[in-house]
Amino acid sequence: MAVAELVARVRARLRQAAAEPEERWLRAGGVTLDTIRRTAESNGRSVVLSEREFLLLEQLMRRAGDVCTREQLLADVWGYAFDPGSNVVDVYVGRLRGKLGGDVIETVRNVGYCYNTA
Secondary structure: OOHHHHHHHHHHHHHHHHHOOOOOEEEEOOEEEEOOOOEEEEOOEEEOOOHHHHHHHHHHHHOOOOEEEHHHHHHHHHOOOOOOOOOHHHHHHHHHHHHHOOOOEEEEOOOEEEEOOO
């Protein structure tokens, strides 16, 4: 890992920690995340998530009901600056939908994604 990437990731984590108080349990729309143990449940069943899937879901759940742009998610989860050619967010959202159900994360066309709380 390049030093610049490491520094960017650390800065993103520090911004996130300063902006939002840490909560152990995030619950919305039938999904529960334990941010300390890094586990997830969907409608009472355990769901195995990779580290990036977990971080992406955590960001979406913390902003449940709000639209998250791809650029915000790239910066918060991967620590990347804007990359117009990257579809990594789209790929990981697809993986989460496969594991949690297609209606959990809504696509907001030409903007980003929104976690459904219903």
